[in-house]
Amino acid sequence: CGQCTLVCPVGALIETPHWHEVLHTLDARRRVCAVQVAPATRVAISEEFGLKPGTVSTGRMINALRQLGFDYVFDSNFGADLTIMEEGTELLSRVGGKRSLPLFTSCCPAWVNWVEIQRPELLAHLSTSKSPQQMHGALTKRGPFAGTLGPAFAEGSDEPYVVSVMPCTAKKDEAVRPGMSDDIDHVLTTRELARMIRARGIAFGALPEDGSFDDPLGESTGAGQIFGASGGVMEAIARAISHLIGADHSPPIEWQELRGVNEGIKTAEIDGIGRVAVCNGIAAAQRLLQTATWRDEYVAIEVMACVGGCLGGGGEPKSLDPHILEKRMHAIYAIDQNAPRRRSFENEAVQQLYATELQAPNSPAARHLLHTSYAARHSRRSLLMRFLDAVDRRDA
Ligand code: SF4
Secondary structure (H helix, E strand, O other): OOOHHHOOOOOOOOOOOOOOHHHHHHHHOOOOEEEEOOOOHHHHHHHHHHOOOOOOOOOHHHHHHHHOOEEEEEEHHHHHHHHHHHHHHHHHHHHHHHHOOEEOOOHHHHHHHHHHHHOOOHHHHEEEOOOOHHHHHHHHOOOOHHHHHOOOOOOOOOEEEEEEEOOOOOOHHHHHOOOOOOOOOEEEEHHHHHHHHHOOOOOOHHHOOOOOOOOOOOOOOOHHHHHHHOHHHHHHHHHHHHHHHHHHHHHOOOHHOOOOOOOOOEEEEOOOEEEEEEOHHHHHHHHHHHOOHHHHHEEEEEEEEEHHHHOOOOOHHHHHHHHHHHHHHHHHHHHHOOOOOHHHHHHHHHHHHHHHOOOOOOOOHHHHHHEEOOOOOOOEEEEHEEEHHHHHHHHO
């Protein structure tokens, strides 16, 4: 993907295929197999099978995943709702303590890699909350529901085999990061899922549209769904913040000023915390960081490396349609608009998780399972340049 080539210095821009291994594991039937699906995938997968761009294929896709052999089909949006509870609480704590502000979102691994490699002095600003993919994977493997997923993980492993389907090649890299490599077994892109469906001869377009996610890790709100679009994470935070503060007023559900795939930098004022910004693409983030005022002007900044957010990710179907991002974006907001619950704290399975296991967002138990850390590092290219410099100096 053109965007990822610009921003992804870790080799994750090259799509390393894993779908053969996943099919092999499914066919072997030796472990309970669970899959989670990102919000952008359920829209873009339609294009792989000749359906109109912007067609929502959630039910068909779930039925295809069950035919492929997955025992459980979960929704990454559950992880997104959880991310909002953790990241929103983290933001409030930083605002209260006046430290490491503005907070940068961290659910885009290409952006995290960029900070670690290009601007390590900004590491303290990154939210320590894991991305939805990683939170969901950690819960599926080691959370309180893991033991209920079935008796069949007897042979060889006491953990379910966990796959995620993402719009993103960089998510493959995220899943093997230090400290998070136990959360997910394999990451597939939307395109790889389409290859698997074709390889098994499943007539995707003819599948019934009635498939539904498994509970409890399949429950989600509209706020989780909009993570797939640029501005979605910040809008989801904006919907939840007054609840997290304990204020008695409800903020608006829809934040039009944070939406759109064409604007580079979008801003809004959130009651109770202050001004926030959304950087639509890594170039927009670079522009914002060149301004003299970004540290003082904003309390939180969302950065998604791909223009449009994940709906423009490098693992999505290629398209020559110049309006493809808008079409996918409208589909994502339509799913949100029709959702019975649209704010992350309304997710009953998330509430239940806190009530029974995690106590509260950012509690020690939540931090253990749902947070991570970052460190300065070098890209392969910079390591090569340093090596060549050293050789030059030695030979001089
Ligand atoms: Fe991946 Fe989304 Fe980041 Fe693009 S914006 S690199 S698709 S996480």
